[in-house]
Amino acid sequence: MSMNRREFLKIAGISTIAGIGGTALAGGLRKGVIEAAQTAPNTDALTGKKWGIAIDMSKLKSEENIKRVTEACHRIHNVPDFSNTKDEVKWIWTETFEHSFPGQEHKFMAEDMKHKPFLLLCNHCDNPACVRVCPTKATFKRKDGIVMQDMHRCIGCRFCMAACPFGARSFNYKNPRLAKNLQEYMNPEFPTRTIGVVEKCTFCYERLAKGLKPACVEESNGALVFGDLEDPASEIRKILASKHTIRRKPELGTEPNIYYIIGGNDYAVVPEIK
Amino acid sequence: MYDGGKIFVGLIVFAALFASPFYLNMGKVSAKPELKIDTPEIQKLEDKKCVEPKELMRAEHMQILNSWRDAVVRNGDRDQIIISGHKYEKSLQNGCMKCHSNKKDFCDKCHNYMAVKPYCWDCHIAPKEKKS
Numbered sequence: 551m552s553m554n555r556r557e558f559l560k561i562a563g564i565s566t567i568a569g570i571g572g573t574a575l576a577g578g579l580r581k582g583v584i585e586a587a588q589t590a591p592n593t594d595a596l597t598g599k600k601w602g603i604a605i606d607m608s609k610l611k612s613e614e615n616i617k618r619v620t621e622a623c624h625r626i627h628n629v630p631d632f633s634n635t636k637d638e639v640k641w642i643w644t645e646t647f648e649h650s651f652p653g654q655e656h657k658f659m660a661e662d663m664k665h666k667p668f669l670l671l672c673n674h675c676d677n678p679a680c681v682r683v684c685p686t687k688a689t690f691k692r693k694d695g696i697v698m699q700d701m702h703r704c705i706g707c708r709f710c711m712a713a714c715p716f717g718a719r720s721f722n723y724k725n726p727r728l729a730k731n732l733q734e735y736m737n738p739e740f741p742t743r744t745i746g747v748v749e750k751c752t753f754c755y756e757r758l759a760k761g762l763k764p765a766c767v768e769e770s771n772g773a774l775v776f777g778d779l780e781d782p783a784s785e786i787r788k789i790l791a792s793k794h795t796i797r798r799k800p801e802l803g804t805e806p807n808i809y810y811i812i813g814g815n816d817y818a819v820v821p822e823i824k
Numbered sequence: 825m826y827d828g829g830k831i832f833v834g835l836i837v838f839a840a841l842f843a844s845p846f847y848l849n850m851g852k853v854s855a856k857p858e859l860k861i862d863t864p865e866i867q868k869l870e871d872k873k874c875v876e877p878k879e880l881m882r883a884e885h886m887q888i889l890n891s892w893r894d895a896v897v898r899n900g901d902r903d904q905i906i907i908s909g910h911k912y913e914k915s916l917q918n919g920c921m922k923c924h925s926n927k928k929d930f931c932d933k934c935h936n937y938m939a940v941k942p943y944c945w946d947c948h949i950a951p952k953e954k955k956s
Contacts, residue, residue, distance in 0.1 A: 589903040590911060628949075692900060700897050701947060736949055739918055744946040759902045 594761040598778030600676075600695035601753055602807035603764075604789050605669055609773035616644055616667055622769040623751070628742045630722075630729030639720040641751040642671040642766055650798060651810075663812070669774075671766065672697060672718040672751035673798060673806030680710035680719065689748075695779075695807060696753045706746040715802050719750045779807060857937045860929040864954075865922060871908035874923075886942075889916060917948045925951040 610616055623642045624631070630639050644667035648655040655664070678697045680689050688703035689710055711719045725745040726732060732742060740756065743749050754764035762768070767776040777786030786809075789795075795809040825831075866872055874881050876888065892914040895901040904911040913919040924930045927950040935942060 588906040590906050592902040592904060595902065690898070694900070698897070702893060702897070738949050738951070741917060741947040741949060744943070755900070759900070 592759060594759070596758045596761055596763070598694050599780035600778060600807065601674065601758075602695070602777065602779040602786055602809065603671075603767065604775045604777075604786050604795060604809040604811060606773050606775070606789075606811040606813070607666065607668065608811070608813040609771070610669060613667060615771070615773070616669055619669065619766045619769045619774070620644070622765045623754075625735070626737050626740060626765050627752075628726070628732055628736050628740055629749075630724075630726035630742075631731045632724060632729050637723050639722065639726065639749060641749070642669065644668060645670055651796065652799070654796070668810070669766075670716070670718075670798070671808065672753070673716055673804070673808045674751075674753055675807065676805030677803060679713040679715065679802075679804055683709040683713040685709065692755070694758075696755055697750075698752060698755060699748070699750055701741070701743055701747050701749070704747040706748060708748060710748055715799050715804065716806070719748050721748050722746060854937070857933040859933055860926055861924070863923065863925045865925055869910065869923070871910070873907045875905050875907060875912055889920075889944075892916075892919075916944060921951050925954065927951065928953055 610619075620642045623629070627641060629641055632638065646665065647659070647663055647668060650668040650670060674695055674697045676695075678689075678691060681691055681697060684690075685707060686703045686705055688700045688705070690698055690700070692698050706721065708721055711721060722743050722745050726742050727736075736742060754762070754766075757764060763776050764774075767774040775786050775789055777784040779786060779790075781787065789811070790809060793811050793813070795811050797806045797809055800806065861872075876884075881888070895903075896914050902914060904913060906912075913922075921927065927945075
């Protein structure tokens with residue numbers, strides 16, 4: 551069949567219109583996105599622009615204090631405990647000063663500071679390296695500054711673990727439900743994770759939505775202060791403005807949002823000069 | 825035709841094997857799953873209504889769950905759904921299963937019948953089954 555240019559353009563034009571119009575019509579006839587008739591806005595939630603925590607190390611006196619904080623977090627979030635470091639899953643944990651703030655230790659520093667367990671958790675950085683490397687956007691930055699992990703999307707590639715300079719992420723090498731502590735107790739209000747996904751602290755986003763502060767803050771008896779770093783009137787900003795604080799590895803430029811008040815007057819032991 | 829007999833027998837055997845699932849299951853109509861929606865939690869409700877009509881829930885509950893997941897996890901949108909004054913959380917574990925506390929007689933029955941294996945329960949914790 552021979553066809554001249556004019557006829558070809560006519561047919562092409564008509565079929566384009568039919569195509570676009572057809573899909574639009576079909577789309578319009580289909581049921582739209584499912585939406586419930588009535589919703590109640592969640593007014594309980596704590597809202598902020600950049601959540602952060604200031605940790606006053608002088609108030610975390612004993613190891614029991616610290617253990618209570620870490621256990622509260624791990625208990626409500628169904629964090630498995632396999633009692634070996636290879637399979638360890640940690641949301642909040644402790645490390646020595648030397649390992650928490652590498653390069654800042656020196657040989658004359660107070661003995662108790664040197665051996666004091668520092669409370670570590672995800673720093674919810676302003677420029678999170680883990681978010682940049684995630685190929686599936688399973689980890690992402692929320693509007694309120696929380697670095698969130700969507701377990702539905704995680705493919706377990708562990709890029710984020712390699713990228714995070716703070717060791718804040720753990721991989722589930724084993725099915726977490728096989729852990730002894732989870733077989734004894736699971737918080738029925740919170741999911742567990744599955745084998746093959748990475749997990750970390752989520753700043754208790756599920757508690758913030760109910761108007762509660764993170765579990766670690768609640769259990770710390772005032773040693774941990776939680777607040778909005780963008781709000782100049784917040785308690786945390788007043789603390790940061792009045793006391794000297796340090797952050798973990800600030801030289802890397804990820805802008806961590808967990809601050810440590812080192813202080814020392816409370817517990818530094820000054821040796822007597824003889 | 826060479827080896828015609830063998831081919832013919834082979835074809836019959838093949839046809840018999842191929843059709844075996846059909847004639848083995850003939851007449852044995854497996855019963856449609858009857859879902860139980862009479863949990864104590866639902867009994868307590870004055871207006872026994874789900875968040876969407878039954879037919880829509882039956883056909884599209886997975887899409888609803890997906891959109892809830894996106895809303896809650898990714899957008900932090902935890903607006904509750906109100907049905908005749910009762911508030912429901914946009915949550916499988918803390919929403920759906922609070923009423924449908926019988927996973928075995930509600931979720932599993934139909935999923936088994938349809939041979940679908942959703943992996944919700946690898947992470948989400950099912951409510952404890954009550955003796956009924």
